[in-house]
Amino acid sequence: MSAGASDAAPAAGGPAIEARDLTRRFGRHTAVDRLSLRIPARTSFGLLGANGAGKTTFIRLVAGFLLPSAGSVEVEGRSPALRPERVQARLGFVMETSRLYPELRVRGFLRFMGGARGLAGDRLRDAVERSLARFHLSPVAERRVGNLSKGFQQRVSLAQAFLHDPSLVIVDEPTSGLDPVQRAEVQAILRELRDERTVVVCTHDLVEAEALTSRVAVLAAGRLLAEGPTGEVLGRGDPLALFRRQGGAA
């Protein structure tokens, strides 16, 4: 069930995620509209856009939580529409708002998430202890998740996503709702992790995108507006203008 980063992970430069004319409609509303995008493996990739641009729908399609209305998406050569479990087993997913189990203690929560990913025995114990240390959670390991500050909850959310050493990690709005100190801490953690695997960061924070990613794609009204190296895309005149546009490929 579990998959490590080295388990047939695509080579650097190959596609980690490839969407072709990907479309997702909710009734009459088109959240993702004929989106074609190639996210190279082992890059730190930013998905930028205003609220409602289609970023979260796109990553839910990538994770197999949603089926596309048209088009296709492949994650490391596998279709999340057909076999979502196989894609999810190789994926680390950090939700927008820390969607955790508030009643569980941090260590218990990580043990559960590791167990749910098929880790057992010494491997599970090692993975949990490693995550507690790596994300600086040891001091709060026996506290209930619901009693932690937002910053710590976000660290717990990150810790669970890296437990099984995934080759691809998707982080949705990693610093949303955090104070400046917590934001800096979470960004520092993400910077440490970004060179080891493919990290896709969804954000509407341009400063965050510049700090964390090497390439970005900008979405608006479900369509791709621009894609390329972060400095290049965000360096084109007024970057906020990208957010104001409502559609049309760049």
Place this chain on the structure above:
Amino acid sequence: MTPLAALVRKELSSLFGSPVAYVALTAVAGVTALIFFDHLKIYNQILFVYATTTMGGFDSDSIPEHINLWDLVFFPVMEQIGITLIAVVPLITMRVFAEERARGTDELLSATGMGPGAVVLGKFLVTLGFVALMMAVAFVYPALAVERGGLGAEHLAAVFMGLTLHAFGLAAIGLTCSAFTSSQLVAAAAAWAAAFVLWDFSWMYSFVGEETAAWLDRLAMHPRYGSFAEGIVSVANAVYFLAMVLVGLALARFAFDLRRVSG
């Protein structure tokens, strides 16, 4: 640890880590005790009246056969426990899936790659296990009545089986309703409605033909539950309740697929 075992462990920890489980077990034990002792009191009063007015004492042959522990205590208690369970079980099941959807942890769970089949199975296993424990608690007083009423262990086992299967059927209805909504209230209300409709169709008999009434009777829970209470273990009745569980499992699993389509 397999993913299923991890989920079962986490569900047990969540269930027994909150007061809900203890409140439910205590409430069921309390309500059962109240129902039981209320009927026992009435039985004793009737018995006393017969024993004193006929001047024959409690061993007198003049006490009619229908004045017995079985008809005056045990049957009505079982009947009322059956209805009480319709009210109580949806309160246990309403949170199981709906809470996950409401707080978004259903996707966190899915992101583990565990698969919806394992998620549904794990949650059903824990809920059915808890319901069985609840039945064991609820069964203490009826079991006492059976023992004092001079009925054998086989009869006792049949009654417990009926009670547990009935609760399993109700849990399957409740879990299915919970899987299709993010509102615990809607889940509970839908489960109550479905369970009350399925409990007994006899109120409809005057509106439908005989043939339809016979079909409705086959669908109803009450006659099947009642047969266990009489000590009759019928495979068909057991299959009926187990089929409810299987249909519930399939529908709850379907709810996950539906969500991928509907969002």
